[in-house]
Amino acid sequence: MDAIAFLIDFILHVDKHLEAFVVTYGLWVYALLFLIVFVETGLVVMPFLPGDSLLFIVGALCGAGMMEFTPAVAVLLAAAMLGDQCNYSIGRWFGPRVFQWESSRWFNRRAFDQAHAFYERYGGITIVLARFMPFIRTFAPFVAGVAEMSRAKFTAYNIGGAVLWVLGITSAGLFFGNLAFVREHLDKIIWGLILVPGLIALFGAWRGSRKAKAA
Numbered sequence: 001m002d003a004i005a006f007l008i009d010f011i012l013h014v015d016k017h018l019e020a021f022v023v024t025y026g027l028w029v030y031a032l033l034f035l036i037v038f039v040e041t042g043l044v045v046m047p048f049l050p051g052d053s054l055l056f057i058v059g060a061l062c063g064a065g066m067m068e069f070t071p072a073v074a075v076l077l078a079a080a081m082l083g084d085q086c087n088y089s090i091g092r093w094f095g096p097r098v099f100q101w102e103s104s105r106w107f108n109r110r111a112f113d114q115a116h117a118f119y120e121r122y123g124g125i126t127i128v129l130a131r132f133m134p135f136i137r138t139f140a141p142f143v144a145g146v147a148e149m150s151r152a153k154f155t156a157y158n159i160g161g162a163v164l165w166v167l168g169i170t171s172a173g174l175f176f177g178n179l180a181f182v183r184e185h186l187d188k189i190i191w192g193l194i195l196v197p198g199l200i201a202l203f204g205a206w207r208g209s210r211k212a213k214a215a
Helices: 002-012 014-025 028-042 052-063 069-098 109-130 136-146 151-176 180-184 186-214
Strands: none
Touching (some): 028 069, 028 136, 052 069, 069 136, 109 151
C-alpha cells in the first residue's frame, strides 16, 4: 500500500519529486527519465505512469537551468522510441499465437480481425495520435504488433510520433513552465494533462462502439 500511495503522489506531484531527485542525484535524473518513459510505453502492464506531465516538467526544469534541454530530449526520445518498439515486439510475438485461437469466452476472433484491418488502414496515424493519450499510447503499439502491422511502417510512425510528442511537450514546458501563472496552477495543469486526453480517448471509443453497433 505504501508503494501505491507513493506512486499516486509521484504522478500528481511529479514536479516536486523530479526537482528533489535532480537536487539529490544530479545526472542520474536522465537514467530515471529513460526508465519511466521506457516502462510506460514499452510494458503494456504499466500504462499509469506519468508521461505528458513528466515531459512538461522536464521542459520547465530545463528552462529553470536545473537540467540540460538537449540531453534530456535525446534521452526521452530514445526511451519513447525503444519503448514502443519493445511493446510492438511483444504484441508481434503474441499475434501469431492469438490468431490461431478459436472464438471463445476469452477471445473474439472477429474483433481481432477488425483490429488487423483497422491497423492496415489507419495504423500509422493511430500510432502518432496515441502518443498524446494516456493509457492509449501504452496499448496502441502492443495492438499494432498483435494485428501484424508491418514493422517498417510501425517504425516510421513510431519515430515521427515520438519526435512530435517529446519535442512538443518538453518545448511547451521550456517556454511556459516557469511563468508565474503556470507555476501557480501547475497542479491543475498536471491534472489536465492526465484527464483531458483520457476523456477524449474514452469519448472516441464510445462513439466508435455506437457506430459499430449501428452498423
